[in-house]
Amino acid sequence: MSGRLVLKELKAGLNWNKNKNPVTAKTRPIYAKNGPNLHSNDVPMVTSIGKENTFFAKPNKQVARHMTKRGALLEARSKLRGTISIAQVYQNTFRVFSAQSKVYHCDFFRLLYFPPEHFLSVFRKSKPAINVRIVGEVFLNGNVSRSENGRTVSNTAVFEQGSRIDKYGKSVDVSNLKKLQSIFSLDGSNVPRNYAYLRRSLRTFVHGCFIENWTKLQGSQAVEEQITYEAQNSETNGSTEWQFLQHDGRTKPGIAKDGFYLYQVLIFPDDSTKHEFEANVAQSVQAVAKLDWKTFLHGKSKTQKSWVDQANERVRVPVVNAYLAHEQVPRVLKKV
Structure with missing residues (x-):
C-alpha cells in the first residue's frame, strides 16, 4: 500500500519525557x-x-x-536531538537504505540527509534532527611522525595512501610503515573513536557548528511557516505570500531544510584541522539548503515516485507499530 507516512499522537502518561517523543506537526523549531x-x-x-x-x-x-x-x-x-532508536533499528534490520541520501562528502565526514517525509525523519525528536556516528577507524587519526625530524604530518600522501582506503576512513595499512604498524596498529588506544570523551567532544562540536549554520540560513523561520502552512487549507495557502516556502510548502533553495541530518565521521578534528572541519560542516549545511527538491527527490528517474516514496513503501507499518507498543512510545504509524 502506497501513501505518506504519518505518526498519530496518542495520549501519554504523566511521567512520559517529552524529549523522547517524536515531533508533531506543531512542534516548534530550534x-x-x-x-x-x-x-x-x-x-x-x-x-x-x-x-x-x-x-x-x-x-x-x-x-x-x-x-x-x-x-x-x-x-x-x-x-538538538536525533531520531528514536526504533527507526534506526528498523532501518538496519530491514536494510532500508538509499544512496540518494548522501549529499556531501569530504575528508572528514559524509552527510546523509533525509527530508521530513522520509520514515527516518518522521521519527525525529527535534526540528531539525541530527545524529553523529563515527564510522572511520583511522590509526593515530591520520597523523604520523616523520622519522627524520619527528614533525607531524597531516593530510599528506602518507595519509592518503594509508589512512583512507577507498576514501572511507578505513585504516588498514598506515603509509606502508610496516614496523610502526606491527608495533601500534593492534593497540586500540591509538584509534580516537575508542575514547568516550573524544566521541562526546566530537558530537558536541558538530552539533554546535551545525545549528549555528542552520539558523543562519533561516531554517527556524522556514519551519514556523511550514507549521502555519500545514494548519491552513489549500485555498488559503494558495493566496498566501510565503517568504521562505515554495507554493508546495517546501523550503525555497538557499533556505535551511528541516529533516534528519546524519553525519558519518571518518576523521576526528584536532588542533590542526578544527577550522577546516568546521568549514566543511558549514558547507554541508549550505549544500542541503541549495538542493533543488525535484532534482534531489527524483534525479534522472522516469518514475513519478521519489526515492523517499520508494523507501517508505518498504516500511512494514504493523511491524513498526509493534516496536512502538513494545517501547511504550505514545505514537502509532499510519499511511494516508
Whole structure:
C-alpha cells in the first residue's frame, strides 16, 4: 500500500519525557536567538516559574541573565536531538537504505540527509534532527611522525595512501610503515573513536557548528511557516505570500531544510584541522539548503515516485507499530 507516512499522537502518561517523543506537526523549531525569541518548545523554565509564582520558586538572577550570542547557541545546541532508536533499528534490520541520501562528502565526514517525509525523519525528536556516528577507524587519526625530524604530518600522501582506503576512513595499512604498524596498529588506544570523551567532544562540536549554520540560513523561520502552512487549507495557502516556502510548502533553495541530518565521521578534528572541519560542516549545511527538491527527490528517474516514496513503501507499518507498543512510545504509524 502506497501513501505518506504519518505518526498519530496518542495520549501519554504523566511521567512520559517529552524529549523522547517524536515531533508533531506543531512542534516548534530550534532557535538560536538572543532574548525572549528563543523558543523552548513550550517547556517552562526556572525564570518563568519564578516570575509568575514565587510560591514555588524565587527568581534566579543568574539563570535570568542576558542571553549572549554564545549562550543562545549553546541553548540551541542542547535542544538538538536525533531520531528514536526504533527507526534506526528498523532501518538496519530491514536494510532500508538509499544512496540518494548522501549529499556531501569530504575528508572528514559524509552527510546523509533525509527530508521530513522520509520514515527516518518522521521519527525525529527535534526540528531539525541530527545524529553523529563515527564510522572511520583511522590509526593515530591520520597523523604520523616523520622519522627524520619527528614533525607531524597531516593530510599528506602518507595519509592518503594509508589512512583512507577507498576514501572511507578505513585504516588498514598506515603509509606502508610496516614496523610502526606491527608495533601500534593492534593497540586500540591509538584509534580516537575508542575514547568516550573524544566521541562526546566530537558530537558536541558538530552539533554546535551545525545549528549555528542552520539558523543562519533561516531554517527556524522556514519551519514556523511550514507549521502555519500545514494548519491552513489549500485555498488559503494558495493566496498566501510565503517568504521562505515554495507554493508546495517546501523550503525555497538557499533556505535551511528541516529533516534528519546524519553525519558519518571518518576523521576526528584536532588542533590542526578544527577550522577546516568546521568549514566543511558549514558547507554541508549550505549544500542541503541549495538542493533543488525535484532534482534531489527524483534525479534522472522516469518514475513519478521519489526515492523517499520508494523507501517508505518498504516500511512494514504493523511491524513498526509493534516496536512502538513494545517501547511504550505514545505514537502509532499510519499511511494516508
